[in-house]
Amino acid sequence: MSYFSDIINGTKTLLTGMRVTGGYFFVNFFTKRDVITQQYPNNIETLEMFDRFKGEVIMLHNENNEHRCDACTLCEKACPNGSIEILGDKAKDPETGKNKRFLVKHIYHLQMCTMCGLCIEACPVNAIDWGQDFHHVEYDRSLLTKVLNKPGSKIMSGIKG
Template sequence: MSYLSDITGGIKSLLGGMTVTGKYFFINFFTRKEVITEEYPDNMDTLKMYDRFRGEVVMWHNENNEHKCTGCSSCERACPNGAIEIIWKKEVNPETGKAKRAIDKHIYHLGMCTMCGLCIEACPTDAIEWGQDFHHTTYDRTQLTKVLNKPGSKVISGTKE
């Protein structure tokens, strides 16, 4: 007797499941209302990441190729993984003739970055910020080391730490 009730109960439970899957099948067949998947590489034109999305660290430049980074090394100290290096240079002021330390390169090792965001929080001048790009794949890991300040760029005059 329990054998028969097992069979009927089994068929009932299977039909219950089939009702759910069948429902989605027909809804999507006719209206595509419940389709939740996206065709990723094909939707690149419409794909927009959220503003807060942490893709990579970038440095903001204005139209005159100037940035706000004074090279204070706050980000370098805040980084838990050593992903940021600041390289200094000596800049001679043409008017007074005095040599002054200035930022040469802001080096960002994307391969070491864990996207924790402590550098951006530590930055006193808001020079670095999050970029939304997440296509980081390269054939060579040396390409993951980036110089954030563009070549020939300068600090916006008047930027204080």
């Protein structure tokens, strides 16, 4: 007896479940709303991310190609996995005549970065920030090592060295 009641119950519950999936199928077929699957976004160029999105670390530059980094290496020390290397040098400041440290290269290894954000939190002059780019696909690992300060850029006036 339970053999037949099992078959009837099984069919009944199966149909209840199929009413859910069938409902979505027909509603989406005619109205195109509540779509569950979607294509991979091909509008990568115009896709807007949330403003706090952590894509990569970038260095902020103003319109005169000046940045705020004074090569204090606090971000290098804060980084848990050595993603940041700072090459700095010392030169005489023409205004004060004292030796002042300046940035040569801010090297950022994106392949090692875990997006923890400790470098950005450690920066005392807000020289680095989050970038929105998420499409980090390269054929070679070494291409992910980036120099964050743009070529020919120099430090903004008014930042202490």
